[in-house]
Amino acid sequence: MIESTPIIDFHAHAGNWTNRAFPDNPEVYIKQMDITGVDRTCMNCIWFGDANWANNLVHNRFVSAYPDRFIGVAFVTPHYPEECIYELDRSFDELNFKFLKLYPDYYGQSSDADGYKPIFEWANQKEIPIMCHGRYGTDAPGTTQLKRYEKFTKDYPKIKWVIAHAGGGTELDSVKTAKELPNIWLETCGSGNPLNAVSYAVNHGLSDRLLFGSDMPIMDYRNQIAKVITADISRDDKKKILGLNAIKLLNL
Amino acid sequence: MGKVDLNFMPNVPVFDANAALGRRHDKRVNVDTVEGTIAEMDRTGVTKALVYAPHGAAYDSTEGNQILLETIGNNDRLIPQFCANPTFDKIDDFSKSVNSANVKTIRIFPPLHNYPFAEWVVGEWLDWAESENIAVWIPVNYETNWHGALDIDPTQLHDTLKNRPNVNVIISEIKYADFPWIMPLIRSLPNISVEISRWVIIDGIQRLINAIGDQRILFGSRFPDSPMSPQLYNLHHNDLSDSSLKDICAGNTERLTGVKVS
Numbered sequence: 001m002i003e004s005t006p007i008i009d010f011h012a013h014a015g016n017w018t019n020r021a022f023p024d025n026p027e028v029y030i031k032q033m034d035i036t037g038v039d040r041t042c043m044n045c046i047w048f049g050d051a052n053w054a055n056n057l058v059h060n061r062f063v064s065a066y067p068d069r070f071i072g073v074a075f076v077t078p079h080y081p082e083e084c085i086y087e088l089d090r091s092f093d094e095l096n097f098k099f100l101k102l103y104p105d106y107y108g109q110s111s112d113a114d115g116y117k118p119i120f121e122w123a124n125q126k127e128i129p130i131m132c133h134g135r136y137g138t139d140a141p142g143t144t145q146l147k148r149y150e151k152f153t154k155d156y157p158k159i160k161w162v163i164a165h166a167g168g169g170t171e172l173d174s175v176k177t178a179k180e181l182p183n184i185w186l187e188t189c190g191s192g193n194p195l196n197a198v199s200y201a202v203n204h205g206l207s208d209r210l211l212f213g214s215d216m217p218i219m220d221y222r223n224q225i226a227k228v229i230t231a232d233i234s235r236d237d238k239k240k241i242l243g244l245n246a247i248k249l250l251n252l
Numbered sequence: 253m254g255k256v257d258l259n260f261m262p263n264v265p266v267f268d269a270n271a272a273l274g275r276r277h278d279k280r281v282n283v284d285t286v287e288g289t290i291a292e293m294d295r296t297g298v299t300k301a302l303v304y305a306p307h308g309a310a311y312d313s314t315e316g317n318q319i320l321l322e323t324i325g326n327n328d329r330l331i332p333q334f335c336a337n338p339t340f341d342k343i344d345d346f347s348k349s350v351n352s353a354n355v356k357t358i359r360i361f362p363p364l365h366n367y368p369f370a371e372w373v374v375g376e377w378l379d380w381a382e383s384e385n386i387a388v389w390i391p392v393n394y395e396t397n398w399h400g401a402l403d404i405d406p407t408q409l410h411d412t413l414k415n416r417p418n419v420n421v422i423i424s425e426i427k428y429a430d431f432p433w434i435m436p437l438i439r440s441l442p443n444i445s446v447e448i449s450r451w452v453i454i455d456g457i458q459r460l461i462n463a464i465g466d467q468r469i470l471f472g473s474r475f476p477d478s479p480m481s482p483q484l485y486n487l488h489h490n491d492l493s494d495s496s497l498k499d500i501c502a503g504n505t506e507r508l509t510g511v512k513v514s
């Protein structure tokens with residue numbers, strides 16, 4: 001039975017990535033969104049050292065061209081700390097972006113690094129949600145997401161943290177983190193697809209804090225949405241994960 | 253408002269071309285029994301599944317294949333696929349075991365078993381596969397606790413198989429990062445098919461069909477590491493003709509295994 005429910009993709013990238021042979025033509029995204037039933041896609045661009053350039057690309061190519069279909073997500077990099085606060089102010093006040101995506105892997109340090117402090121302080125003051133990964137290649141042995149986010153949620157209590165690739169990924173550590181801490185959401189996309197990942201999180205009481213994401217243009221929307229649609233969970237929980245939770249989180 | 257079918261089930265018979273059955277030495281797998289596998293097949297609308305034993309990959313094909321047959325018992329929805337190590341197994345004994353179990357497909361692991369996929373290593377086995385019409389599955393990669401993410405060498409695949417046009421080879425678990433080499437490989441060699449359990453790249457199904465048509469693409473799940481249904485959902489939302497959908501979901505695997513799903 002086909003039914004209507006709002007569907008928001010929380011995690012997609014703008015910018016060409018040619019070794020996946022995918023140009024970031026918004027019409028290709030929209031075609032996929034229409035096939036899959038996705039109403040709106042949250043677009044970030046993390047593939048440039050110049051965050052100003054990246055955010056403008058998101059805004060000009062996607063959000064302002066198709067305001068009903070795309071939501072802007074800001075990016076800044078602590079490689080250029082002198083630009084961060086200006087770019088954050090501009091992204092949210094002028095471009096009207098809805099949350100911040102950080103990618104510490106490209107910074108070569110984890111999100112705990114000092115370079116992120118001014119960004120977190122800014123986001124805490126403005127109550128802006130932040131999406132980034134739970135773990136990094138640079139993590140010391142024994143690092144857990146729980147320890148990491150315990151500190152974050154205490155130091156920056158007004159930030160809503162979204163852990164990317166966590167709700168449908170292999171990081172069961174992230175389910176524990178979200179269960180024990182307030183203000184943690186888990187997003188579902190990823191090329192891996194562990195058995196029962198979504199139902200595992202739901203069965204741990206997290207159905208209000210899971211967010212569907214696609215990772216376009218790397219992944220196909222259909223494979224990613226199917227993780228939620230075909231999971232062994234209730235229809236109401238599917239609807240929450242597909243869009244209702246994102247609407248609440250971002251006040252859409 | 254997005255329109256979706258929250259109770260999706262496939263509407264064609266399905267033959268899963270990539271599932272494992274049985275325990276592993278390096279972790280407790282999600283599902284390791286016939287009952288658990290059949291339960292997931294019933295939940296997701298999968299009719300039959302081609303299964304191999306992880307022990308046959310990691311340690312010993314002879315024992316692994318034996319364990320597989322014992323585990324399957326007389327269940328006719330689980331079709332055995334034998335693992336082989338051409339650098340160790342005796343081809344005559346292996347051939348006998350394949351015949352007596354009426355097995356039509358094998359799975360080999362060049363990087364895991366530490367040999368190049370080259371004529372001077374596997375030539376005799378390819379002769380045998382060709383003469384007995386045995387299809388050969390080669391996963392891009394197979395990870396264990398003692399073997400990391402070392403992938404098959406695409407040049408070896410190409411250089412060996414270009415001289416072996418009558419051997420059916422299925423490259424299994426191709427993934428998005430393999431795009432730059434897998435596309436030219438399948439375009440250049442018509443005897444190579446692909447199994448798509450990990451193929452989640454954007455517009456992946458259409459890209460494959462555009463390159464090689466619908467007869468060399470096999471649905472697979474990678475169960476029990478991954479669920480069976482997401483790739484089925486994708487296939488059902490790709491505007492495929494009925495016959496393309498049927499062939500990718502089951503027909504192509506039926507042809508290679510000689511087993512009908514219904």
Ligand SMILES: [Zn+2]
Pocket residue numbers: 011013215
């Ligand atoms: Zn991403």
